[in-house]
Amino acid sequence: MKLQDHHNEFAVKCFAEYMQRSDVAHAFMQEFEHDLPKPPPPPEPPNFEEEVTGIEYQFSREEYIKNNMAEISSRYFKMYSVNSHKKLDKEEANYIEKFKLEFDKEWQKERKKMYEEQLSEYQLILDNHYMQIHKELSNQLRRLNITHTQFPEKYRKLFNESRDAFLKSKRDNNMTDAGLTQDDNIQRELETIYGHVKNLVFSEKEPKEVLKHVNTAHGILKTISSYNKLERKDSS
Numbered sequence: 001m002k003l004q005d006h007h008n009e010f011a012v013k014c015f016a017e018y019m020q021r022s023d024v025a026h027a028f029m030q031e032f033e034h035d036l037p038k039p040p041p042p043p044e045p046p047n048f049e050e051e052v053t054g055i056e057y058q059f060s061r062e063e064y065i066k067n068n069m070a071e072i073s074s075r076y077f078k079m080y081s082v083n084s085h086k087k088l089d090k091e092e093a094n095y096i097e098k099f100k101l102e103f104d105k106e107w108q109k110e111r112k113k114m115y116e117e118q119l120s121e122y123q124l125i126l127d128n129h130y131m132q133i134h135k136e137l138s139n140q141l142r143r144l145n146i147t148h149t150q151f152p153e154k155y156r157k158l159f160n161e162s163r164d165a166f167l168k169s170k171r172d173n174n175m176t177d178a179g180l181t182q183d184d185n186i187q188r189e190l191e192t193i194y195g196h197v198k199n200l201v202f203s204e205k206e207p208k209e210v211l212k213h214v215n216t217a218h219g220i221l222k223t224i225s226s227y228n229k230l231e232r233k234d235s236s
Helices: 005-016 021-031 055-144 153-176 183-203 207-235
Strands: none
Touching: 005 021, 005 055, 005 153, 021 055, 183 207
């Protein structure tokens, strides 16, 4: 599919949040489900009311009744000999009705089985359809990660703003988490944030932005160092 600006911007924001390329493609498919190439239509369910008026049904049912009545006639002849026709005439209508019901039941059973097999095959087609879309999207989206050599310059500001917002959100959430009242948890989160900012330093091309991230990283390192000094002091 041909990606539009709003598609690209969504992917850039996902990459800015450190999502893997496969996950970005998956999130893209959920977000823009209606923009994806449509799969082939599903198989039609059997229409029994329409089928019973068809030649195939009528012919098959007549053959079924004929073959079964021939079997019944043979049995009656073995049992009643020359009187078999008189005996069978009294029960023939009941047998025919019985065989009609049996045929209808078996016909519907077979059609349902065929439809279930068609649905299973269709599911494979469907899975392959979306797997191919995911694969193609993953290849298309890869350049929208700032670490890619063909990353579009027009999205650099959006990427950096999105990453800053993501890191700020992580910091805010972490600091309000009850589990981060412990010093070791706080230090671990600071080290994680430092790693993210360090990544920004190497991925940024604008000198002004590089300097901003360096200053941020330096500030985080100073904070980590302060925590280490406090820990050593408390343990002594």
